Structures are given as C-alpha cells and as structure tokens.
Amino acid sequence: MNDLQKIADLVCESFGIEFSQLLKKSGQKRQIVEARRLYSYVAKSYTNDTWESIASYIGFNHSTSMFHFSKFKDYINEPTIYFGRSLLEHLDFVTSKLKISNESSKIKLLIYMNDSFINFEFTSSNMAEKWLFFLTEKNINAKIIKNEKSL
Numbered sequence: 153m154n155d156l157q158k159i160a161d162l163v164c165e166s167f168g169i170e171f172s173q174l175l176k177k178s179g180q181k182r183q184i185v186e187a188r189r190l191y192s193y194v195a196k197s198y199t200n201d202t203w204e205s206i207a208s209y210i211g212f213n214h215s216t217s218m219f220h221f222s223k224f225k226d227y228i229n230e231p232t233i234y235f236g237r238s239l240l241e242h243l244d245f246v247t248s249k250l251k252i253s254n255e256s257s258k259i260k261l262l263i264y265m266n267d268s269f270i271n272f273e274f275t276s277s278n279m280a281e282k283w284l285f286f287l288t289e290k291n292i293n294a295k296i297i298k299n300e301k302s303l
Contacts, residue, residue, distance in 0.1 A: 155199045156209045162246045163191045166237065176211035185220075186239065188212075189227075192220035194246050197282065228286060240283070 164171050167187040174187055188210065195206040196217075207217035228239050237245065 156195055156201060156206065158250060159194050159199075159246065160191055160210065162249050163187050163194070163242075165249075166190070166242045166245045174210050186242075189220040189224035190239070190242055190246065192217045193224040193228075194243065194250075196221050198247070198250065225286070225289075243282075 160171060160174060164174060164187065167183055167190075169184060169187055173184050174191065191210065192206060195201060195209075196203070199206075203214035203217055207214045210217075224239065228243065
C-alpha cells in the first residue's frame with residue numbers, strides 16, 4: 153500500500169465515506185469536498201509526491217488539488233464540526249493513524265493567547281508544529297509557555 157492510498161483510506165475512515173466517493177465523479181457534497189481538502193493537505197504536507205500524482209490518485213488535475221490544499225489551510229481552525237469532528241480533529245486523526253511521528257507520547261503545549269492560557273495536546277509533533285505555523289501565518293499573537301511530552 154503506497155502513502156497516497158493510506159492517506160485516502162484514513163481520510164475516508166475519518167469522514168465515514170467510501171473511497172469511490174472521494175473520486176472526482178462522486179459529486180460536490182460538503183462532506184466529500186472537505187474530505188478531498190484534507191486528503192490534498194495531508195498528501196502534500198507529509199509526502200514527497202508531486203501535485204500531479206496527488207491529484208491524479210483521486211481523479212483530479214493538479215490545480216484542483218492545490219485549491220483543496222489552500223482551502224483546507226483557510227478553514228482548519230474553524231470551530232465548525234464536520235461529520236463528528238472539527239477539521240483539526242480530522243487532521244489529527246489521520247496523521248496519528250499514519251504514525252507520521254515516531255514518538256509514542258503526546259505533545260502538550262501551554263499557549264498564552266488573547267490574555268488567557270490554553271492547553272493543547274497533540275498525538276504527533278508534526279501536527280503541533282503545523283498548528284503553531286498556522287497561528288503564526290494568521291498573525292495570531294500566541295506564545296508557547298510550556299512544551300512537554302507526556303509519559
């Protein structure tokens with residue numbers, strides 16, 4: 153099983169859809185569109201595959217996959233629940249199942265943001281790094297106070 157197949161299978165599992173629904177011809181339902189966005193985001197972020205190979209695996213051209221990637225980044229921090237999980241939770245589900253991180257422990261971050269402290273726990277260091285990059289990219293003033301691995 154190649155990386156793109158693993159990612160597609162996990163995205164389908166997270167959204168509760170069949171692989172055939174992820175393909176181009178299956179329509180534009182919100183659930184399917186969000187699943188395609190997650191697939192494009194994870195595939196590009198965590199593999200060395202080209203846009204062309206990522207897109208062609210689910211029957212799209214490279215520009216469509218690039219668009220899905222961009223849209224996922226725009227909406228990743230929305231509190232809206234998509235089919236039982238927020239987009240961030242869908243992403244964490246997929247990346248943790250891929251075992252992208254070799255660490256078995258969770259990453260805990262204590263972040264000071266908007267005059268309050270917020271605790272975050274991630275199952276992979278890659279996910280924590282991506283989330284912090286997202287905050288920086290959106291010009292959200294956040295500061296890591298504590299970063300530790302739980303036992």
